[in-house]
Amino acid sequence: MKVVIVGGVAGGASAAARIRRLDESAEIIVFEKTGYISYANCGLPYYIGDVITDSGDLTLQTPESFWTRFRILVKVNHEVTNIDVTQKTVKVKNLLTGTEWEETYDKLLLSPGAKPVRPNLPGIDSEKIFSLRTVEDTFRIHDYLEKTKAQSAVVVGGGYIGIEVAENLKEKGLNVTIVQRPNQLMNTLDYDMASFVHSKLRAKGISLRLNSNVTSFRQDGECIVTLLEDNSEIAADMVLLAIGVAPENSLAKQAGLKLGVKGSIVVNDRMETSVQDIYAVGDAIQVKHFVTEEDTVIALAGPANKQGRIAADNICGGDSHYQGSMGSSIIKIFDMTVAGTGLTEKVAKSMGIDCESVVLSPASHAGYYPGAKVMTMKVVFEKDTWKLLGAQIMGTEGVDKRLDVLATAMHAGMKANMLKDLDLAYAPPFSSAKDPVNMAGFMIENIRNGFVKQYHWDEIAGLPRDGSVTLLDTRTAYEYKSGHIDGYINIPVDDLRERINEIDDSKPVYVICQSGLRSYIACRILTQNGFDCYNFSGGYRFYASVIKEKQMSECTYPCGMEKLKII
Ligand code: FAD
Numbered sequence: 321m322k323v324v325i326v327g328g329v330a331g332g333a334s335a336a337a338r339i340r341r342l343d344e345s346a347e348i349i350v351f352e353k354t355g356y357i358s359y360a361n362c363g364l365p366y367y368i369g370d371v372i373t374d375s376g377d378l379t380l381q382t383p384e385s386f387w388t389r390f391r392i393l394v395k396v397n398h399e400v401t402n403i404d405v406t407q408k409t410v411k412v413k414n415l416l417t418g419t420e421w422e423e424t425y426d427k428l429l430l431s432p433g434a435k436p437v438r439p440n441l442p443g444i445d446s447e448k449i450f451s452l453r454t455v456e457d458t459f460r461i462h463d464y465l466e467k468t469k470a471q472s473a474v475v476v477g478g479g480y481i482g483i484e485v486a487e488n489l490k491e492k493g494l495n496v497t498i499v500q501r502p503n504q505l506m507n508t509l510d511y512d513m514a515s516f517v518h519s520k521l522r523a524k525g526i527s528l529r530l531n532s533n534v535t536s537f538r539q540d541g542e543c544i545v546t547l548l549e550d551n552s553e554i555a556a557d558m559v560l561l562a563i564g565v566a567p568e569n570s571l572a573k574q575a576g577l578k579l580g581v582k583g584s585i586v587v588n589d590r591m592e593t594s595v596q597d598i599y600a601v602g603d604a605i606q607v608k609h610f611v612t613e614e615d616t617v618i619a620l621a622g623p624a625n626k627q628g629r630i631a632a633d634n635i636c637g638g639d640s641h642y643q644g645s646m647g648s649s650i651i652k653i654f655d656m657t658v659a660g661t662g663l664t665e666k667v668a669k670s671m672g673i674d675c676e677s678v679v680l681s682p683a684s685h686a687g688y689y690p691g692a693k694v695m696t697m698k699v700v701f702e703k704d705t706w707k708l709l710g711a712q713i714m715g716t717e718g719v720d721k722r723l724d725v726l727a728t729a730m731h732a733g734m735k736a737n738m739l740k741d742l743d744l745a746y747a748p749p750f751s752s753a754k755d756p757v758n759m760a761g762f763m764i765e766n767i768r769n770g771f772v773k774q775y776h777w778d779e780i781a782g783l784p785r786d787g788s789v790t791l792l793d794t795r796t797a798y799e800y801k802s803g804h805i806d807g808y809i810n811i812p813v814d815d816l817r818e819r820i821n822e823i824d825d826s827k828p829v830y831v832i833c834q835s836g837l838r839s840y841i842a843c844r845i846l847t848q849n850g851f852d853c854y855n856f857s858g859g860y861r862f863y864a865s866v867i868k869e870k871q872m873s874e875c876t877y878p879c880g881m882e883k884l885k886i887i
Pocket residue numbers: 326327328329330331332351352353354361362363364365398399400401431432433434452453454481568571601602603604619620621622624
């Protein structure tokens with residue numbers, strides 16, 4: 321069997337190695353159009369920031385090491401330019417010599433990845449505008465920074481790559497501005513959770529221009545000027561474009577393979593394309609979303625590697641199936657870790673899913689053991705079925721393991737309230753006897769049992785201030801004095817039983833505290849005394865962070881919030 325693989329990085333390289341492990345006699349040839357194989361895309365921003373200083377560390381394998389270990393022929397600087405599906409040949413071009421030839425295959429695997437989106441804007445072709453996808457791109461940016469001693473940069477796009485590069489440029493001493501069209505960075509987060517990312521970046525001195533659309537670029541002396549729709553201009557020494565990627569589908573299109581969402585290559589769960597003996601994996605393909613079962617594209621390294629393995633199994637006569645992607649992802653933003661999986665609340669609602677969420681601020685490990693750090697966790701679930709839809713977590717410690725537990729629970733089809741039952745490892749330096757994931761489960765179980773009703777940050781502005789409801793802050797008098805929301809009266813939770821007569825039991829009571837715990841206790845006291853009571857999801861800490869950030873970014877979302885006052 322002769323297998324030809326297009327693309328020698330995440331999906332292609334892992335498929336090649338797996339094929340060899342399954343079939344010692346297969347002839348395997350990998351064509352890679354850049355000069356490197358099996359490189360660490362995910363490490364590229366850190367080379368720009370000099371966190372990774374040895375360029376050799378960016379490549380996990382070389383053509384030589386692949387040959388030595390696997391007897392796989394890897395041809396770098398070779399581009400596959402054409403597929404003849406009837407003859408079962410590909411046309412290959414040696415990009416260094418220009419030589420072209422046809423290579424036959426029995427099985428063909430496409431793992432060509434995705435290409436950075438480059439909109440057709442005036443001035444986009446400036447040599448001061450970069451994108452980051454390959455090792456060569458990385459060296460280009462690194463060399464440019466060294467040569468020009470650049471002092472400032474505009475990063476267009478506030479997704480993972482944009483933020484990682486922004487952080488690395490900032491750490492290198494540049495003044496950095498991120499320009500982002502939506503009103504928030506990171507579309508894998510809800511607006512409320514993204515506000516923590518905004519605050520962190522601002523605190524680290526990165527300027528954010530949210531709700532801002534780039535219209536063109538202009539070279540001005542040594543500067544590149546980014547022009548925005550509101551007619552403002554940002555001059556900088558360089559621009560990094562990171563506004564997203566599109567499936568690399570040129571070969572698939574030419575070969576007549578069926579294409580799907582955003583031009584991605586349609587495959588079945590065995591990674592087979594619409595043409596026999598051609599497989600495809602990675603950023604270039606359409607996948608089923610694990611939660612919604614809808615067709616989508618998800619460009620991440622984990623899925624690409626797993627799909628490569630599955631394609632290899634099937635190429636070698638096996639029967640492996642891909643179960644879908646849910647977009648589990650994680651990023652370091654300075655000292656903060658931000659992770660998410662599944663659907664955000666915003667996306668779930670836009671799909672018409674009747675969902676609810678809990679927001680909690682648990683400690684990374686037992687509070688009495690030194691060094692515990694607060695994290696912010698949001699778990700989204702479907703109202704009637706209690707199906708787990710997604711989770712978002714941020715903090716400085718313990719975020720990754722909670723996110724992975726939640727992703728595992730989602731994959732296993734666990735109901736949201738079942739999170740309370742998970743038997744998770746505990747000792748004070750690592751967790752609490754009630755792990756944050758268990759805590760989320762307890763909160764969901766309380767909602768399910770009708771013990772607690774919730775309200776959310778975007779409802780506060782709309783709550784009546786005419787006396788028809790009671791707005792109750794149950795923190796201490798000191799905390800209340802240090803900052804509270806307009807219209808809320810203060811009765812600390814520990815005084816509530818004695819002062820319960822001060823609250824009108826004929827009116828709904830909306831309760832808040834710092835993190836959601838004391839207000840929950842207050843709600844239980846009030847509910848058992850016959851009050852109609854609502855607990856604020858996330859607490860004042862969460863609320864203040866979202867609102868402060870909202871005011872900073874001067875956005876108008878959602879309507880009416882601008883009337884809100886924090887005293
Ligand atoms: P790739 O790994 O991109 O490989 C495709 C290769 O195919 C490319 O090298 C390309 O040159 C080659 N190719 C394309 N067409 C041809 C052709 N016609 N002939 C020959 N060769 C061809 N994901 C994460 O999960 N976590 C992260 O932290 C993360 N960080 C990232 C940071 C950066 C800067 C980038 C760019 C990506 C990051 N990703 C991350 C995404 C991840 O790298 C991709 O999802 C993954 O590499 C996709 O694998 P793939 O095999 O589909 O494509």
